Amino acid sequence: MAGRPDPPDGVLAERAQDGDTAAFEALVLRHKDAVFRIALRTLADHDEAADAAQEALVTAWRRLPDLEDADRFRPWLYRIAARRALNTVRARAASGPLPEEADVPDRSPGPAGHAIGSGLRQALDQALAGLPPPQRICWILREMEGLGYEEIAEVVDATPTAVRGRIHRARTRLVEALEPWR
């Protein structure tokens, strides 16, 4: 296809559904970073995120025959990635909650004498980890991946109204958690 524009997701997804592994590889190359980011920001752990991203992409290949509208490949893939990451979070919670899973966001690291720099960035990660996972994933998809409410609703299997509510609550809690940096 040299010299031609890259085919849209729908075309590649249909080819992949026909068993074309090169088309699937093109989709993987196109979306791997976003899939990894969703996993990393949900899990806040590089190795777990790498595993989750790999499993999500392999799951996408296995479930491709079930994808009815190939043009919806991206939200469909994000949904697989989000669910995979949330399952890992649940598995962690089942094996004993970690401090970052506590319901109250960790507000301990104050900014005293700390320039606004990597400290703020880390505080955001920490605050995100303190959010309930459904709020966390909605906020990540809206603010970090730029998805619309309708698309997020499709990814997390909720109504757009529920998504709006979750993002609103996530913002409120994040603002509270970052209050020491004000």
Next chain:
Amino acid sequence: MAVNDPDDPDLLPCGESVDTLLRRLRAGRPSGHERTCPHCRAAAEEFRVLSAAQDEADQETVAAPPDLVDQVMRTVRAEVRSGGFVTLDAGGRGWTRMRREAVAALLRAACDTVPGAAVGRCRFTTGPDGVAVDLTARFTGEVPAPRLADELRRAVRESALRHLGWRVTRVDVRFQ
């Protein structure tokens, strides 16, 4: 976006949605209203630190580990779904078979030479009267659909005859 939905928890008293406000502020393009409205200004101040944290996060390029694609594709190739083989005419001197996916790839490659269309699905049935091909296509240019479909038909017919010795009797094209 239901900016006027009264149930929207993100709605400011002035009717502006926090989501819209934050998006414009982060893009550095607040509207005239947003610059002067006290509700919008208060919200902007409330979310200032969170927005700054997001800006920092945005500047970080988070890329997937370099071996992710290889690991995924190794599994994918090991699990490849094969639709089986088709037998090509060998004139009684042995047999020639070709994987159905390879046939589809060949026909799609022929379609790739037609400007203005991207072909996704390519399925075919072989019968005593010849071969019928079913394509899905999306427009990538300005060529009108009937002409584009005819050019795809011609490309498929020629390629099938030249490379497979097939007489294609029918090519259905579905534009998506």
